[in-house]
Structure formats: C-alpha cells, structure tokens
Amino acid sequence: MKDLAQKLLCIISENLSLPPSYIQEAVGEVFQNITISYYSPCPQPDLALGLQSHSDMGAITLLIQDDVGGLEVLKDGMWIPVPALRDGILVILADQTEIITNGRYKSSVHRAVVNAEHARLSVATFYDPSKSRKICTAPACE
Known part of the structure; x- marks a missing residue:
C-alpha cells in the first residue's frame, strides 16, 4: 500500500510539471496509520451517523471496503454516495496534498453513513507527513 501511495503522489x-518525487519529498518521512472501522446495522439509519463529515489531514488515504455502501462525498453542497468497491482501492486525497498543490488537487470532505x-x-490506510x-x-x- 505504501508503494501505491508513493506512486500516486x-x-x-x-501532472503539475514538478519532479516526480516532489510531493514525497515535501511530506518527508510519512507516518502511516491504519484504521479498521466496523459499522453495525442500525434500525433507524436516519437518526445515526457512522462517521461525521471531515477531510483527512494527511497527504493521501487508501480505503479498502466491503460491498456494503455507506461512504458519501460532499459535492456542490450535496452528499453523493460513493459506489462500494469490494475488490478495489478507493483513493482519497487529503489536506496536505491540497496545500502543496495550491488547491489544484482537492481534499475531499466525506462521511460514513450506517x-x-x-x-x-x-x-483505511492514512499517509501523513x-x-x-x-x-x-x-x-x-503558486
């Protein structure tokens, strides 16, 4: 997963006409954190939230999920469901990449619903500076 994150960066x-290793060098030695999240079924999903809206603070997040949907991304003021990718890896760009690229690549605001x-x-595997x-x-x- 670390190799994939580095390749994506x-x-x-x-793509920004920078040296290939520019963002990797900008974030320096990464702090890698892995979070496993289990969301129980909820009989009243409209009254509960699995994970509140947020953007990830690091450089990039790689997410592996099962085939049950629940991830949503905020776009133009509306929450859009993200299709579940059982056999895929979802790439979420984070705050530090948005800063380094001066907003050319955006950090995504997202949440998990039950x-x-x-x-x-x-x-989720987080790659933080x-x-x-x-x-x-x-x-x-600039």
Whole structure:
C-alpha cells in the first residue's frame, strides 16, 4: 500500500510539471496509520451517523471496503454516495496534498453513513507527513 501511495503522489507531481518525487519529498518521512472501522446495522439509519463529515489531514488515504455502501462525498453542497468497491482501492486525497498543490488537487470532505440491514467494514490506510514537517505550496503551483 505504501508503494501505491508513493506512486500516486509521483503521478500528481508529474501532472503539475514538478519532479516526480516532489510531493514525497515535501511530506518527508510519512507516518502511516491504519484504521479498521466496523459499522453495525442500525434500525433507524436516519437518526445515526457512522462517521461525521471531515477531510483527512494527511497527504493521501487508501480505503479498502466491503460491498456494503455507506461512504458519501460532499459535492456542490450535496452528499453523493460513493459506489462500494469490494475488490478495489478507493483513493482519497487529503489536506496536505491540497496545500502543496495550491488547491489544484482537492481534499475531499466525506462521511460514513450506517445501513439499516447490513454491517459495513472498511480499512483505511492514512499517509501523513511527519509531525514536525512544514508543508508549503509548491512554487510551480503558486
């Protein structure tokens, strides 16, 4: 997963006409965190929220999930369900990548909602900059 995250950050760098390793070098030594989330079925899903709306603070998040939907992304003031990708990896760009790219790549605001009938399981791998790292906008993005 770390190799995939690094490759994706290289692609973003190249797309912005930056050296391939620019974003990787900007975030420095990454702090990798893995969170496993289990959402129980909820008989009244309209009265509960699995995970409140937020954007991820790091550079990039890779999400593996089962086939039960529940992830939603905020777009133009509306919550849009994200199709479940049982055999795929969902890429979520995070706040530090938005800062480095000066908003050319956006951090997504998202949330998890519960399901009335089915439990949901997801595994998120977060790639965050070192806590002591100073993050700045890339000169080519100013």
